[in-house]
Amino acid sequence: MNKPDLPVTSNFIRNIIDDDLAANKNDGRVVTRFPPEPNGYLHIGHVKSICLNFGIAAQYGGTCNLRFDDTNPVKENDEYVQAIKADVEWLGFKWDELRHASDYFDELYDFAVQLIKKGKAYVDSSSAEEVRAMRGSLTEPGTPSPYHNRSIEENLDLFARMKAGEFEDGEHILRAKIDMASGNINMRDPTLYRIRKVHHVRTGNDWSIYPMYDYTHCLSDAMENITHSLCTLEFEDHRPLYDWVLDELETPAHPQQIEFARLALEYTILSKRKLIQLVEEKHVDGWDDPRMPTITGIRRRGYTPAALSDFCERIGITKNDAWIEMAVLETCIRDNLNEHSPRRMAVIDPIKVVITDLDDDYTETLSFANHPQNEAFGRRDVVFSKVVMIDRDDFSENPPPKYQRLVPGGEVRLRGSYVIKCNEVIKNEAGDVVELHCTHDAATLGKKPEGRKVKGVIHWVSMSAGVKAEVRVYDRLFNVVNPAAAESLEAALNPDSKTVYTQCYVESALADAEPESRFQFERLGYYVADRYDHNKAHPVFNRTVTLRDTWAK
């Protein structure tokens, strides 16, 4: 049951670091950072980056900072900052230092002044449209701005006045003076600063100009003495600019930017815009809906940090645009929960079973192992009585081939209890089965039945001793492998992604479960007591994932 940990497979980033260490680059230090913009909730794609950055630091005895890339005050707020911190902590990672790009606004300004003094930056007073037109196209070079040769004195004066708030949004920008004919569009005199007369969560109204990502990120990395700045593939084209800024300025370090492929998960959407759409159009019940790929949603679904780390280790780090199958993620959570969660019995969609050859007030207390392979989980009492509930799926009047459950006239084992035989099927006016009358074989408690084989085993809950509960059964949110490519989100949605059962019966022990405690409901899957809605008076469980099923389908 305890399988050895998967060997840590190498990847190109670990190889680079191994080489750096061998060459004693950075004095043998490894410092990384996880740099989210606080403009939304973190999702499983970020988990890949978090595990990479914090994981690399841990594996090499280094450190990892959490840095909020808060350079665009119009999109960012503190709610996201708090949520991101909570998510990273829940994943189990500890940042060395908590930083904000806004911590460096003064230094960043001074560096910009230096660039101007070197003749490497200038104030452009063109409109946004003019700048765009002059940038050229993918196949045509750009043309220099009429402000390209402004004097250093005038640039200094204008930039100081931009900072002082003398101009309105859009009147001027500060641009790097690089190469308007570069094949790499990022090098065609990129914008360094823009005027934004808006309140910033942390710096208030101190600034009326804000630095751009490309200018800020490399300098923040350098000031934090980051050794390896890991980011996703779309920033490959930005690396020459990252290096240009650090080469032009005297900084404490010149970190190495390395790019890796972002996560793509089948049947899932990870674009921030579309995630927002799901929430705003109420296709889900909020950012922490258990069907959401957000960390907070995945958490509420019942996933564990260990399963997510395992997932990241299994999918690896490369530059390939890979699509990961859901089965990989599901295997990770099943493995983790199989080993760590106690077993219980729960009936989601109940049918009443009356054991007719038992007295009306008959009860018997049975002892069940909490885990079939691990005695350390201990045992619990389960009450058996004359009337028990079984799941509707476990009875069939017209069974498919190889059906091993209860059928009219057939026998089945009630898990941990007796073998029963179905003698009578009671239906309502509509023809639905509402009750089964069975007899039990008293000689089968803890023993195989005499003279015959009973293969089926089904779970059950005593009607009198069990407690009512609500169970939310979740399935994938989308029906198509790549929902982002669908004509519309609506068209891709799985209409049956959430089914709520309110008349469930669970073992009485389950009512006392703490929120977020996880169980295997035997033969069904893994379930978690809802983080917010579960309580003793109203037990609520979410289905995390089903058990592997090699029979169905």
Next chain:
RNA sequence: UGGGCCGUCGCCAAGCGGUUAAGGCACCGGGUUUUGAUCCCGGCAUUCGGAGGUUCGAAUCCUCCCGGCCCAGCCA
């Protein structure tokens, strides 16, 4: 016919000039089992996008070709 990047089993992914081309997921058998779960055992790439070339030797080096991804925010 602008620049950057990627192609190893159905899906991931090691491999870095000499290995029988790791491993995981999935799948297919078989065994154990009072969860159709778990666990165990076995199977699953004569071949590395294609074609040439270099070499005693190529998935690994070179050339060309084919396929895919990213970039024209005063977003990150």
